[in-house]
Amino acid sequence: MVAADLPIGDRVRHYRGGRRQDAVAGLVGISPDYLSQIERGLKVPSLQILYALAQELGVPTAALLSDQPPADEETGTLPETAVGRALLGYGPARSAEPESASVLRDRVEGAWQSWQTVPGRFTAAAQTLPALVADMEHAVRAARAGADVAQRRAVLQAAADLYCLLRSYLRRIGRVDLATLAADRAMRAAEDADDPLRIAAAQWNLAHVLLAAGQPAEAEELALRAAERVAVARMPETERAAMGGALQLVAVVGAARRRRWWEARERLREHAAPAARVVPDGSNFGWTAFGPTNVAVHAVSIEMEAGETGEALHTADAIDISGLPSREREFTFGLEVAACHSQRRDDAAALLSLLSLEAIAPEDLARTPLARHLVLTVIRRARAMQARQAEHLAERIGLF
Numbered sequence: 001m002v003a004a005d006l007p008i009g010d011r012v013r014h015y016r017g018g019r020r021q022d023a024v025a026g027l028v029g030i031s032p033d034y035l036s037q038i039e040r041g042l043k044v045p046s047l048q049i050l051y052a053l054a055q056e057l058g059v060p061t062a063a064l065l066s067d068q069p070p071a072d073e074e075t076g077t078l079p080e081t082a083v084g085r086a087l088l089g090y091g092p093a094r095s096a097e098p099e100s101a102s103v104l105r106d107r108v109e110g111a112w113q114s115w116q117t118v119p120g121r122f123t124a125a126a127q128t129l130p131a132l133v134a135d136m137e138h139a140v141r142a143a144r145a146g147a148d149v150a151q152r153r154a155v156l157q158a159a160a161d162l163y164c165l166l167r168s169y170l171r172r173i174g175r176v177d178l179a180t181l182a183a184d185r186a187m188r189a190a191e192d193a194d195d196p197l198r199i200a201a202a203q204w205n206l207a208h209v210l211l212a213a214g215q216p217a218e219a220e221e222l223a224l225r226a227a228e229r230v231a232v233a234r235m236p237e238t239e240r241a242a243m244g245g246a247l248q249l250v251a252v253v254g255a256a257r258r259r260r261w262w263e264a265r266e267r268l269r270e271h272a273a274p275a276a277r278v279v280p281d282g283s284n285f286g287w288t289a290f291g292p293t294n295v296a297v298h299a300v301s302i303e304m305e306a307g308e309t310g311e312a313l314h315t316a317d318a319i320d321i322s323g324l325p326s327r328e329r330e331f332t333f334g335l336e337v338a339a340c341h342s343q344r345r346d347d348a349a350a351l352l353s354l355l356s357l358e359a360i361a362p363e364d365l366a367r368t369p370l371a372r373h374l375v376l377t378v379i380r381r382a383r384a385m386q387a388r389q390a391e392h393l394a395e396r397i398g399l400f
Contacts, residue, residue: 002063003372003399008050010376011064013039014391014400015057028052040380082126083166084178086133087185098139101154107132108162112287115165116326122363125169136162140189156193160186160202164287167205168328171212172367183209196233200226200243201286207250211257220254223247227271238278242285245275249290249298256305264302268295281323289326293319297333309340316340331361335371342374347382350374351390358393366397375399 002011012035016024025035030049037043045053054061099107111132114124136159143155163186170179183206190198203226210219227247230240248271255264272295281291288294296319303312316337324330338353354375357365365371375397378390394400 005372006399007041007376008044008064009039009041010379010399012053012057013379015059015063024053024056027056082130083133083170084175086130086137087166087178087181096138098142098155099135101139101143101151101158104136104139104155105158105161108136108158108165112161112165115169116284116287116289116328119327119361120363121327121361122169122173122367129166129169132162133166144192153193153195156189157195157198160189160193160195160198161287163189164201164205167209171209172328172364176209176212179212180209196230196235197239197243197286200230200233200247201288204243204246204250204286204288207247207254211250211253216254216257220251220258223250223254227251238283239285241275241278242283242288242290245272245279245295246286246288246290248272248275249294252298253301256302259306261302261306264305265299268298268302272298282325284325289324289329291323293321293323294329297321297324297329300333300336304336304340307343309343312340313337313344327361328364331357331364331368334360335368335374338374339370342377345381347378348386351378351382351386351393354378354393355389358396362397372397372399 002014006014016039021035021039022032025032028035028049029052034043038045038049050064051061054064057064111125111128114128115121118124136155139155140159143152146152163182166182167179167186170176170182183202186202186205187199190202203222207219207223207226210216210222224247227244230244230247233240235243248267252264252268252272255261255267276290276292276295279285279291281293283291296315300312300316300319303309303315316333319333321330321333324333334353334357338350338357341347341349341353354365354371357371375390375394376399379387379394381387382390391400
């Protein structure tokens with residue numbers, strides 16, 4: 001069984017197994033070079049050749065084509081479906097007694113800690129979030145209808161934190177639609193709680209949704225406007241610097257994705273870096289992981305996006321990521337280093353980086369399209385020993 005999104009060439013290579021490429025090509029009636037190009041994704045075989053390959057490899061022709069999930073696939077038990085149902089109000093009866101704000105806050109903080117630190121964070125989130133969302137939605141409805149102003153504000157603050165977590169989770173599983181809904185809920189809860197820190201965090205999350213939706217210009221504009229409001233908000237200086245700096249980093253990413261490399265570098269140097277000098281690593285205001293190390297990691301991102309892989313790797317060598325409070329940022333940093341090695345055709349270094357990522361965040365490696373692409377690139381291009389190691393890795397993350 002292979003992954004549904006595995007390209008045709010990788011399927012052919014997988015089913016060829018240990019058989020020699022030139023032997024299979026000869027039996028099919030094509031040149032070894034042509035078969036090599038098919039396996040490397042450089043050529044798409046005709047249906048006639050595809051059928052001949054399938055016959056020779058002993059598999060149905062459909063096995064060499066990308067699969068589509070059955071139309072009647074049961075999706076009601078999928079984690080994102082359960083979270084979506086909870087967001088839409090499927091939860092405790094309205095007459096049930098809601099949990100207190102303090103209990104909900106502790107549950108949300110525990111879920112955030114798990115999401116940012118546990119290697120199996122997707123599995124943990126899938127087990128935790130549906131019930132937590134349902135209980136939070138019920139508590140928010142009750143608090144909005146109640147007369148206790150302090151309890152209402154505390155519940156809304158916990159809700160804003162939870163919806164920001166949901167945005168991150170849903171975006172990472174590819175549900176940008178639900179992530180947008182979660183980001184909107186976070187904004188509403190933060191504004192109703194009149195909490196400047198959480199309003200800034202909600203805007204940061206909404207900007208990340210725009211980045212995920214392929215709208216970097218809109219994300220950059222939103223982040224910069226939010227940063228202007230943070231600059232005059234009534235907040236402790238460290239919180240103001242952290243949230244303003246985190247928003248500047250979103251603008252940095254937006255500029256880089258629009259190929260405005262110098263603008264991204266200047267914004268990082270002139271706005272994000274000064275803010276980071278006020279915020280110690282590990283403080284994690286608004287769960288943004290903003291601090292000096294995160295700023296340094298974004299410098300690598302800019303150079304990687306710009307194709308300046310040598311500069312990116314040189315910058316990465318000087319970064320000690322032990323100060324990062326978020327496993328997701330640690331994973332993203334390592335993945336960008338792997339991508340830089342791959343761009344330089346240093347497949348041994350790319351494989352080593354990917355194996356390191358498997359050790360710290362195996363579920364992220366299995367779910368991230370870029371990571372899967374890099375694994376396949378090593379298989380297609382690397383020396384035989386490294387390609388075999390990459391094939392074993394591909395099996396472990398569900399590609400084969």
